[in-house]
Amino acid sequence: MTAHYIVEEPATITIGSDLLGCVSMPQRHTAENMSTKMKTVLDEYDLGQRVAVIVTDNAHNMTAALRVGGWRFWGCFAHSLNLIVQAGVKEIEETGRNVRAIVTFFRRSAHASAQLKATQERMGLSMLKLKIDVPTRWNSTMLMLQRFVTTKMAIISTMAIINVGHASPNLENITNTEWIVIEQIIELLEIFDIITQVISSEKKFTASTVILFHKQICRHLTQSLARPDLMPATGQVARKMQTECESRFELLEDSEMVAQSTILDPRFKKLGFIRETKYSKAIEALVRMVSRIDLDTNLI
Structure with a gap:
């Protein structure tokens, strides 16, 4: 497992990557066994509650394992x-x-x-x-x-x-x-x-x-x-x-993560979408998300 994360510094924002673990798995690769193994690795670094999304291949046992673990996941686009x-x-x-x-x-x-x-x-x-x-x-x-x-x-x-x-x-x-x-x-x-x-x-x-x-x-x-x-x-x-x-890719634009990432990328915004209805739906979801954020009044 590899962790990808954002490093915020005073003047820049960069992307960091670190290998969390490369472990053997002699037991059967069932969804439950794989989910347990991933949870063990994440807990070792106290990352269990800090995972935004897990990117994996499209194997059925892997996606099932992520559902068992309750993690949001995304099938690797390149795969x-x-x-x-x-x-x-x-x-x-x-x-x-x-x-x-x-x-x-x-x-x-x-x-x-x-x-x-x-x-x-x-x-x-x-x-x-x-x-x-x-x-x-x-x-x-x-x-x-x-x-x-x-x-x-x-x-x-x-x-x-x-x-x-x-x-x-x-x-x-x-x-x-x-x-x-x-x-x-x-x-x-x-x-x-x-x-x-x-x-x-x-x-x-x-x-x-x-x-x-x-x-x-x-x-x-x-x-x-x-x-x-x-x-x-x-x-x-x-x-x-x-x-x-x-x-x-039938449901590609229905992915909240992908849709919001596209909107927030200044290079693409609306141009990144295929269907107008999907763009409007993503905008509404983004507005609802922002409205739930509690702003620190000391920063205003």
Whole structure:
């Protein structure tokens, strides 16, 4: 568990972060057990009553544990984006499988890897190694595809030189159509990569940005689907990600914490909202909250 907090100094306000604990949990990861473990860590630092919100992944047992503990929580936005991307790329599962098979072949075969390097050198290209994606590592799918496309000519040439079909019969060459789809998928995923990097910052306030980022993603997917040159397979990926966005972020503007953070951010305020009604509701809630604050008359 990591604590993030605000440090108020006479002239500045900064964000601080400290690791509270990294503990083993041999018992079953039930909601009750996990809640007890988190409470133990918080009580050790006397933070039990000072938690504003707990940010966690979207695993059911984790969210259930936070409900058991009575804490306000927020599902990690970056983790949700990764789940959306993973759901989308499953729509081109066969192409993805072929790419991973080729990448794995070059990474595991010393001979093939040496040949790829020699081909890159002969072509005057940068000496780049292929990357493999890991579902739990954010943006790794896009990074794998980017590197694959960057080394496209070297891969095609090397596969022909070493007669890869004979060396590894399970490998299939990427078709021209698949290359186009891969390039379009990279363009689809780039916005997810950029937003994930921004939202993952531990030195900036980011809660106020998530509604705006959601708007940008929705607009990006809609514009992508309107492209006349969009391949059918790419369209399937974009539509799947659209559906996932609508499902996962349907109640985004209903979150009191996120809505109020957006309003109070001078960069966004009303512009950060998608629906006028949600903005009005958030304003009313904020006014009620402020009206309950007892002001210290000595400061007036």
